[in-house]
Amino acid sequence: MIPYGRQIIGDEDIAAVEAVLRSDFLTQGPVVQRFENAVASRVGASHAIATNSATSALHVACLALDLGPGDLLWTSPITFVASANCARYCGADVDFVDIDPDTFNICPDALQAKLDEAARKGRLPKIIVAVHMCGQSPDMARITPIARAHGVKIIEDASHSIGADYLGTRVGDCSHSDITVFSFHPVKIITTAEGGLALTNDAGLAAKMDRLRSHGITRDADLMTHAPDGPWYYQQLDLGWNYRMTEMQAALGISQMTRLDDFVARRRALADAYDTALEGLPLRLPKRMEGANSSWHLYIIRLDDPTRHLAVFEALRAAGIGVNLHYIPVHLQPYYRDLGFGDGDFPISEDYYSRAISIPLHAGLTDDQQAQVVAEITKALA
Numbered sequence: 001m002i003p004y005g006r007q008i009i010g011d012e013d014i015a016a017v018e019a020v021l022r023s024d025f026l027t028q029g030p031v032v033q034r035f036e037n038a039v040a041s042r043v044g045a046s047h048a049i050a051t052n053s054a055t056s057a058l059h060v061a062c063l064a065l066d067l068g069p070g071d072l073l074w075t076s077p078i079t080f081v082a083s084a085n086c087a088r089y090c091g092a093d094v095d096f097v098d099i100d101p102d103t104f105n106i107c108p109d110a111l112q113a114k115l116d117e118a119a120r121k122g123r124l125p126k127i128i129v130a131v132h133m134c135g136q137s138p139d140m141a142r143i144t145p146i147a148r149a150h151g152v153k154i155i156e157d158a159s160h161s162i163g164a165d166y167l168g169t170r171v172g173d174c175s176h177s178d179i180t181v182f183s184f185h186p187v188k189i190i191t192t193a194e195g196g197l198a199l200t201n202d203a204g205l206a207a208k209m210d211r212l213r214s215h216g217i218t219r220d221a222d223l224m225t226h227a228p229d230g231p232w233y234y235q236q237l238d239l240g241w242n243y244r245m246t247e248m249q250a251a252l253g254i255s256q257m258t259r260l261d262d263f264v265a266r267r268r269a270l271a272d273a274y275d276t277a278l279e280g281l282p283l284r285l286p287k288r289m290e291g292a293n294s295s296w297h298l299y300i301i302r303l304d305d306p307t308r309h310l311a312v313f314e315a316l317r318a319a320g321i322g323v324n325l326h327y328i329p330v331h332l333q334p335y336y337r338d339l340g341f342g343d344g345d346f347p348i349s350e351d352y353y354s355r356a357i358s359i360p361l362h363a364g365l366t367d368d369q370q371a372q373v374v375a376e377i378t379k380a381l382a
């Protein structure tokens with residue numbers, strides 16, 4: 001089976017992890033901070049907080065922005081469940097804004113209309129999670145001013161898009177958001193096995209996320225309620241979690257970061273080749289938005305004829321092509337149906353779901369494998 005995504009682990013990655021295993025610290029040593037600095041300086045953000053997953057980074061991001069019971073968070077239905085679940089962890093409610101059918105990202109027109117209505121009803125969200133589907137930035141040039149005009153905070157869920165650019169700057173620089181989150185799950189652009197990271201340019205938010213990923217504890221005397229009792233002293237200021245990244249994960253991350261540009265360049269070349277090879281088939285191919293240069297986490301085709309969706313998907317799997325579907329609309333998951341969502345709530349997302357197939361795309365995919373994918377898609381659609 002040619003997988004839709006997979007990691008590349010080189011000898012240098014293995015050596016980096018082994019060196020940490022032979023060192024004094026497996027956790028809470030110097031390597032996590034080095035990884036944070038490597039990512040922050042690469043993308044141009046002031047602060048980076050590494051965590052044990054993007055899911056936990058989203059959770060501490062919501063907490064740092066004071067999301068709590070009675071509050072509301074909006075995101076797109078076409079995302080991994082974690083983009084919405086982060087609100088539920090905080091006791092807040094979730095609602096969704098339908099996607100733009102060309103980009104699969106949150107639709108700025110739908111957002112504008114829904115925000116205006118929410119303002120009239122006095123039920124504005126506190127946070128919008130803008131997801132970078134497939135590695136392409138949402139239309140932040142429109143989304144951010146609309147949201148900020150209503151006092152809404154913005155988290156970019158850039159789990160797919162480390163290495164991408166938007167309007168001449170690097171995704172992750174938080175020029176359009178309060179906090180940006182990356183994931184380092186093995187199918188993503190670079191990996192730390194499990195792992196995530198939150199970026200911000202706000203020192204206060206960074207300090208809060210730093211504390212919340214480690215039990216809510218501080219060793220900073222300036223933040224304590226009284227002078228330290230002694231050198232051993234720390235204080236727990238908030239209820240936090242253990243969301244720390246290990247030194248081994250960070251070492252792998254630092255090593256992977258040195259090849260980020262190569263990984264993204266290969267993904268971009270493969271996406272270009274798919275655009276050419278799949279042209280003319282009864283499909284819609286991904287659209288590239290002006291000003292956005294995707295990192296191409298996913299290459300998603302949409303069938304002109306949704307009645308053939310299941311058959312084409314099964315034929316491709318049977319032919320050894322590890323296709324997948326990103327994503328089942330979150331509002332249709334049983335957990336969210338129980339909260340009151342249902343069929344027909346977000347029709348563009350549901351139409352997308354009836355046609356979408358993620359085809360293999362990762363930095364290790366060979367030209368021969370790609371040709372095989374194209375041949376099988378052509379055959380399945382004949």
Ligand SMILES: *Cc1c(COP(=O)(O)O)cnc(C)c1O
Pocket residue numbers: 052053054055056079080082083131157159160183184185194195196
């Ligand atoms: C992968 C992913 C996450 C969760 O990442 P983990 O690191 O696995 O917790 C969140 N949001 C999106 C859009 C993702 O693709």
